[in-house]
Amino acid sequence: MRPYRTFNSTVENLGHLIRALYRYVCENITGDHPTVYRQVAAGCNVGLIAVEMNWPCPQAYAPLLSGIPIIRQLLLNPPLILRPSMNKRTGEFQRVTANPLKGLSVEPSEWFCYPAQVGPLVIFAYIYQKFIGLGCTMCNLFELATDDQIAKGPDAIFMFGVPPSSMERFGDLPTVFFDDQTNGILTAAIPGEERFGYFGYVKKMMLTLHNVVMIKRGRMPFHGAMVRIELKSGKSADVLLLGDTATGKGESIEAFRVLGNEHLRQLTIIADDMGTIEVTVDGRLRGFGTEIGAFIRLDDLQHGYAFNQIDRAIFHNPHKTNARVIVPVTTLAEVLRGYPIDFLLYANNYEHVDGTRPIIERLRSADEALEVFRSGKAMSKGTTTSSGLTETYFANIFGPAQYQEEHDVLAAKVFMAAFDSGVFVGQMRTRLGIDGFEAKGPEEAAKALFDLISECQ
Numbered sequence: 001m002r003p004y005r006t007f008n009s010t011v012e013n014l015g016h017l018i019r020a021l022y023r024y025v026c027e028n029i030t031g032d033h034p035t036v037y038r039q040v041a042a043g044c045n046v047g048l049i050a051v052e053m054n055w056p057c058p059q060a061y062a063p064l065l066s067g068i069p070i071i072r073q074l075l076l077n078p079p080l081i082l083r084p085s086m087n088k089r090t091g092e093f094q095r096v097t098a099n100p101l102k103g104l105s106v107e108p109s110e111w112f113c114y115p116a117q118v119g120p121l122v123i124f125a126y127i128y129q130k131f132i133g134l135g136c137t138m139c140n141l142f143e144l145a146t147d148d149q150i151a152k153g154p155d156a157i158f159m160f161g162v163p164p165s166s167m168e169r170f171g172d173l174p175t176v177f178f179d180d181q182t183n184g185i186l187t188a189a190i191p192g193e194e195r196f197g198y199f200g201y202v203k204k205m206m207l208t209l210h211n212v213v214m215i216k217r218g219r220m221p222f223h224g225a226m227v228r229i230e231l232k233s234g235k236s237a238d239v240l241l242l243g244d245t246a247t248g249k250g251e252s253i254e255a256f257r258v259l260g261n262e263h264l265r266q267l268t269i270i271a272d273d274m275g276t277i278e279v280t281v282d283g284r285l286r287g288f289g290t291e292i293g294a295f296i297r298l299d300d301l302q303h304g305y306a307f308n309q310i311d312r313a314i315f316h317n318p319h320k321t322n323a324r325v326i327v328p329v330t331t332l333a334e335v336l337r338g339y340p341i342d343f344l345l346y347a348n349n350y351e352h353v354d355g356t357r358p359i360i361e362r363l364r365s366a367d368e369a370l371e372v373f374r375s376g377k378a379m380s381k382g383t384t385t386s387s388g389l390t391e392t393y394f395a396n397i398f399g400p401a402q403y404q405e406e407h408d409v410l411a412a413k414v415f416m417a418a419f420d421s422g423v424f425v426g427q428m429r430t431r432l433g434i435d436g437f438e439a440k441g442p443e444e445a446a447k448a449l450f451d452l453i454s455e456c457q
Contacts, residue, residue, distance in 0.1 A: 007049050011075050015043030046136045047075040050112045056153040058183040064101060065157070067108035068126060070115055070150065074139050080314045082133045085197035087322045092397040093188070093208045096176045100189035101159060104166055111161075115150050116142035118210045119276065119290040120336060124154040125206060128161025128192050134199050135160070137314050140326040141203060141293040156185060156209040160202055161192035175201060177209060186212060199316060199324070203295055204398055207274045210290055211399025219276035219288075220410040223396035224347070225249040226275055226287045227256065228268040228339060229453060237453045238270070238339045240277075240287050241428065243347025244378035244395035249273070250296055251432055252347070255446035263450050269294075269330040270339050274398070278338065279417045285344070289335035298323040342456075343424045343449075346372050349433040349441075350379035350389055359448040362426040366415040369425045374411070379433025424456060 050069035127135030271289030431441030
């Protein structure tokens with residue numbers, strides 16, 4: 001039998017064994033047997049195959065990482081419902097001048113490595129066993145790297161759950177990364193404390209590392225959503241919507257889906273939360289994604305949608321505010337393909353729409369656009385510990401904020417190329433941060449975008 005079939009059978013047989021034992025005990029205690037057998041969950045919800053593998057580990061990291069098994073296969077029995085200790089993320093990921101992995105010592109049997117494909121990169125995410133649920137959640141967001149990719153080595157190394165005492169030198173918020181130029185790799189670490197027991201810390205650190213590497217390679221990272229919209233009228237467009245957390249990026253995608261029967265022939269998700277923009281040799285813009293899945297607030301989904309995805313969903317704290325569901329939404333091929341950008345829009349979630357403020361407003365110049373996008377204004381919705389109207393450099397604290405000088409050069413190049421090549425550059429008022437418009441705002445913005453696509457071609 002092939003190894004993966006043996007693996008699947010072992011996990012399934014464990015479930016059958018435990019379920020049979022449970023029923024046997026119940027029947028012996030009660031002296032009766034049920035007339036209705038309910039196939040209760042038993043055994044395990046997640047199974048892993050993790051093995052030791054050879055990869056070109058820099059000598060400085062070999063004592064720390066050697067012996068930690070690398071996940072090669074994962075079996076999921078959805079719906080997987082997890083209850084992590086936290087439901088919000090706070091602060092940003094600090095770039096530090098000292099390597100957080102230097103001097104660390106861990107027990108290899110208490111860790112596993114998830115080799116993640118993050119866009120075109122490979123990041124080795126080492127997860128402490130206490131946070132295995134958060135680590136396994138990555139399977140719905142990042143594809144496992146191939147054997148060939150692992151043999152070439154990672155672009156970054158991230159350890160989640162390191163001893164807290166080793167991180168005290170970095171202050172009150174020790175979520176840090178380091179640019180190890182000697183070994184040509186990025187490293188990152190987050191301590192194993194309950195206050196960091198939220199999947200957002202795993203996801204956003206992975207994306208921060210991706211963004212820093214891509215800045216170094218000459219692509220501008222974006223915090224936003226990119227989709228290819230094909231209307232029933234025959235018109236189509238590739239739309240990139242940038243904005244901070246909870247400004248209406250994912251909610252607009254959800255509105256596109258809800259309105260699909262009336263307007264859409266097909267909707268292809270290229271990037272759900274993060275990606276990069278490349279300026280081609282002929283001055284055109286192309287957009288790329290990073291994740292194959294979405295980390296979505298349950299409150300922002302149409303009622304019933306999460307249940308339609310229950311056969312592949314991972315739920316985090318569904319009984320709490322800011323509950324999340326993680327579901328696959330696209331393929332790695334679409335993420336890496338590189339789509340030409342037709343519309344480059346900023347998600348404005350805080351301004352009302354009136355006679356002088358249309359739902360979608362076209363900006364007049366690269367300088368005006370840079371001012372809007374660079375300010376990164378947003379009305380917080382409570383997905384992090386921020387509140388009120390905030391400003392964040394390009395709505396992206398995940399890499400660009402730490403490399404502003406390099407990012408400014410890339411941003412100027414991107415926006416000049418956008419205007420020179422005729423890309424529609426503007427802002428879309430989703431009004432998601434305004435009371436009473438949480439659903440209506442993104443839906444009206446989606447309809448306005450459909451109308452604009454029809455008019456512009």
